[in-house]
Amino acid sequence: MMMTLFLQAAAPDRTSGSLLMFASVLATIVLFLYIFRPAIAVHGVEKTRLAYLYERKEQTYENLRDLNFEYKAGKLSEADFTGMRDSMEQDAAALLAEIEDLEREAQARRGVTA
Numbered sequence: 775m776m777m778t779l780f781l782q783a784a785a786p787d788r789t790s791g792s793l794l795m796f797a798s799v800l801a802t803i804v805l806f807l808y809i810f811r812p813a814i815a816v817h818g819v820e821k822t823r824l825a826y827l828y829e830r831k832e833q834t835y836e837n838l839r840d841l842n843f844e845y846k847a848g849k850l851s852e853a854d855f856t857g858m859r860d861s862m863e864q865d866a867a868a869l870l871a872e873i874e875d876l877e878r879e880a881q882a883r884r885g886v887t888a
């Protein structure tokens with residue numbers, strides 16, 4: 775008789791088993807929702823074309839300075855240096871021309887609006 779009471783007390787009843795199953799399923803759902811939730815998209819500041827061109831201009835000038843340094847250090851031949859310098863100078867000239875056009879257009883819009 776004592777053994778049967780002990781076995782009955784140790785064995786979980788249907789309610790506690792159901793509660794344990796419900797808690798497990800709920801925890802699993804919460805875990806999946808946490809793991810696979812959509813990420814919040816963070817948008818940076820949008821650059822204007824003019825700001826982009828100014829950055830490119832500064833990068834091109836820095837590349838020209840580096841090219842001159844490497845040539846003076848003897849890492850480049852005269853032909854390589856001349857070809858690369860001419861290409862970078864053409865890029866810089868194109869950038870400056872586009873910057874000038876955009877600034878002129880912006881001034882014209884401000885003049886018309888004012």
